[in-house]
Amino acid sequence: MDQHLPSQELGAIAPIVTTLLDGNVSSDDLSKVSSLFKGISNQVSAVTDFIQSILKKVENGESKTSKGISFLDVKYQLLLSYVIDLTHLMLMKSEGKKLEGDKTIERLVETRTVLEKMRPVDMKIRYQVDKLIKTATSGEIAPNDPRRFKPNPDNLVSKLQQEDSEEEGDDEDDAEDKGPQKYVPPKVSAMHFDGDLTVQEKKDRLIEKAKRRALSSSLIRELRDQYNEEPEEIAERGTAPTRKFHEAAKHQQEFEEGNFIRLPVTRKQKNLKRKGETMTGLEELTKFDNISALVDDSKGEERDTPAKKKSKVSSRVS
Numbered sequence: 412m413d414q415h416l417p418s419q420e421l422g423a424i425a426p427i428v429t430t431l432l433d434g435n436v437s438s439d440d441l442s443k444v445s446s447l448f449k450g451i452s453n454q455v456s457a458v459t460d461f462i463q464s465i466l467k468k469v470e471n472g473e474s475k476t477s478k479g480i481s482f483l484d485v486k487y488q489l490l491l492s493y494v495i496d497l498t499h500l501m502l503m504k505s506e507g508k509k510l511e512g513d514k515t516i517e518r519l520v521e522t523r524t525v526l527e528k529m530r531p532v533d534m535k536i537r538y539q540v541d542k543l544i545k546t547a548t549s550g551e552i553a554p555n556d557p558r559r560f561k562p563n564p565d566n567l568v569s570k571l572q573q574e575d576s577e578e579e580g581d582d583e584d585d586a587e588d589k590g591p592q593k594y595v596p597p598k599v600s601a602m603h604f605d606g607d608l609t610v611q612e613k614k615d616r617l618i619e620k621a622k623r624r625a626l627s628s629s630l631i632r633e634l635r636d637q638y639n640e641e642p643e644e645i646a647e648r649g650t651a652p653t654r655k656f657h658e659a660a661k662h663q664q665e666f667e668e669g670n671f672i673r674l675p676v677t678r679k680q681k682n683l684k685r686k687g688e689t690m691t692g693l694e695e696l697t698k699f700d701n702i703s704a705l706v707d708d709s710k711g712e713e714r715d716t717p718a719k720k721k722s723k724v725s726s727r728v729s
Contacts, residue, residue: 480543482536486529493522656683 468474496519503510510516608616625631667673 480536480540482529482532483540486526486533489522489526489529493519493526496522660684 465474469476496515500510500515500519503513503515663674
């Protein structure tokens, strides 16, 4: 005799139970239910013996249940709760009690909903569960199983634990040698978070940066020096490569004067000097600073000069 409850009888009982829940009971349904209940009574004893044998194996330590799949544990608990509530509901129907306001129906609906939501996850882990069951039954992994080629985490864990223990031992030795030390907080540069800014605020900030960049340009500095009433400050200005070249030359000159030696001039320095002298004059002629950020073109004012009108010239052919 099969020790599992046959699914055929459960499938035959399901529509009849639904009919009983709806309240539409006929003589044919009652005869079918009575015949099916007789078969179930025989299966109940077989299922009871099977469960008792499993419990004995668990109590004796033959079957390990400590490291199972938690998803299946939840699923089995829900199925058991569903069967218990369904049995209680059938008992109430057989005794002629009212089902209105009973908590059993709410629990059945909730459990059924959870089981339906778990079905996609159950389908995803079915392959893994089948492999584990096959391995547990045969006691070994098949030679063509891809899991044979996966890395062994135990080896990695042992090495990491060994390194951690060595580092902890070194830290303890260093702490004992140095004694109590002052706490130094980690140096983390503060970054501004602009995730809460709107699009308009970000646009305004970009315009402000462009205005500051334009105000610090060489063209604005020359205009400021020209029309400012303060005494003119003579300073050496130029592009970034030119400034770097002059700074390096100044540093070399100070070093030579301080140590009373003359450093040899390499070919690279000669080329940089020649290029810097050439670019100093050319960049002043060809560089035009972008000061469009200082001009508000959003209104789109029209030019004062009127548009030229096309004149029609008529020619006569005599």
